[in-house]
Amino acid sequence: MRDPLTVAVVLIVAITIFDAPTPSPAQTPAPSDAKPAPAQGKTASIDAKAGEQLFATTCGFCHQGGGRVAGRGPKLAGTERPDAYLLERIRTGKQGAMPAYGGAFSEAQMRALIAYIRSLKDEPQ
């Protein structure tokens, strides 16, 4: 049963992870908004965890195996595309192939997705 308390906690965590500009009391440091480069260390792992959940919410429909293998969409694990390219693709999409998420996801959410993609092991299919 999804009780209101659980929902509230999940929402607080989600908001903290994705939107808070500074580390919050909820012990879920937000990704830095200051630098466009991929997050590092502990922040990166938190980003990747948040990105993993968001990926399984929305992106896994096309990028199969959690982005580890090709399916409707291309394999993402081990991609050599730079962050700027990935960010732009998430933001603007590709006509007839991938939706544009720029109006739906925050910058922090998009960077969390990239952190998740970077965390994937590139294993042969």
Next chain:
Amino acid sequence: MTRQRGAVYLAGLAMMMLATGACTTTSGSSTSSTSSGSASMMDPAGGDWTTYHGSYRSWHYSPLTEINSDNVKKLKVAWVHHPGRSTRGLQSMPLVADGVLYYTGSYSRVWALDAATGKPLWSYFPKLNEDLVAAQTHSPYTRGIALGMGKVYVGTVDGRLIALDMKTGQPAWDTKLVNSEKLTVGFTGAPLFVKDKVIIGSQGGEWPGRGPIFGVDAASGRKVWEFLTVAGTDEAMKTWGGESWKTGGGGGWMAGAYDPETNAVWWGTGNPAPLYDWAGAEWKTTGPRPGDNLYTTSIIGLDADTGKLKFYHQELPHDAWDFDSAVGEFVMLDRDGKKLVVHPNKGGHVFVYDRKDASVVNVWQLAKNINFVKGVDPKTGALIGRRDLALGKHTNLCPAIAGGMSWNSGAYSPKTGLYYKIGQEWCMDLEVIKTTPVLEPQAQLDLGANFTLRDPEGGKAHGHLSGRDPVTGAKKWEVMFPEPPLASLLATAGNLVFVPDSRGMLRAFNAETGQEVWAHNNGIGHNGGIISYAAKGKQYIAVATGWGSLVGDEFGALFGEPYKSMPKDSGAIVVFTLE
């Protein structure tokens, strides 16, 4: 018959004619007994094809006999029409009335063409919210239109229903029904014309909304009723734990059917959201959407005038696999004094219902690789041995998310008594992951898992066409395909079954034996409709070409070429006749 007469009378008469075989025309006769522009949703007695499923009976059957199994080898291309901007291919079902072929392409572009020559008569390109379209996943295809009361009706992916004058293409009204800017989804399915109303269902499923179905006044465009497929009644509200009904999914994204005898609109509904449910076996009391989740993955009967629920059957209570009931065909036939309706479910089973109240008469299995349940009780429809998916990894779930059957329609021939349907054989591995629906600022897919399609154990993924008794499922013949065909089928009184396949071949089979009797290469895969009609004394076959549906998008990784390189921005109407 004239357009002034009532649709119910016309439909009822058409059904009586069919029941007695009176509709079977002589070869090539071009008549207008269906009456152009009338509100009738009749069977194609005069060679017209006036509603998505060919008739209210969903037979996808033409009584025309000029093209038949003896002369089909002389079938040649008569004309071709390219709509342009065919993103994700041409997925729609053309309609024909009084010598005019109407169809819609991607972005809800509507065309009216001379059915004998393909000469354009008019076109209508609605101005869409392109920013919204760019943000949509299940878009920008439009799978069909409806005709009635002198108008063409088309839904748009940005949540509108538009009526156009059949003769001129000028808009008569344009009604916004869904807040697509907020919910992201809109309309991709064909409307259904019933009496004086246009019925259309919203997208839904893994999209966190409440999946409305609308009844709209055909004359004015005014919304008359709205039925919510998620918790649309007090009874249904009790089947959603907590506030999960607010984001339950559902929807009715394919056109259904209509039974004039009960005044019931039959409609299939989409799956609940999230797609996959980490509650596992405890789904009745815990997880993201505890309970049966009515009326998702159900068939429902709505009063055509009021939209009130008359009856329903939930094919998969608490669907945890995305095997929804949105397949639109409701094959209506009579047997042994019983009035039946046959409805395929994406999970691979075919349900047979009593038309008076949707009580289950039989359930039979079409797809071979099924392990999400051990079975379905043929007397009650109850699921036996559910495979509920707890948090974590699972292997070899069958069928795969693409289903044991897809949304395109099969066909039924009253001459052979056989139901022709494509089955799909594939499985998948998945990892169920807890998710939180994204609702702001714009709703997003809510999946709850990552997954990967794979071959079934001991064999390759593939598809098959079979001719079966629609009530018992007894198989008369079967033809195997290396990849599942994804387009609708067409049966004709000329003893033919047409199968537009995924590689791009349009194939014709002997309806009695399953022997292939003709094939033509259209040069690109098929993922849309096919009809037969008569114009100016000749019989024609019209098929939509083009590739790139969300199921078809799986083929490159699963099957390789020709799918890896198959264009996803092309498509045309290709029309055939005897040379």
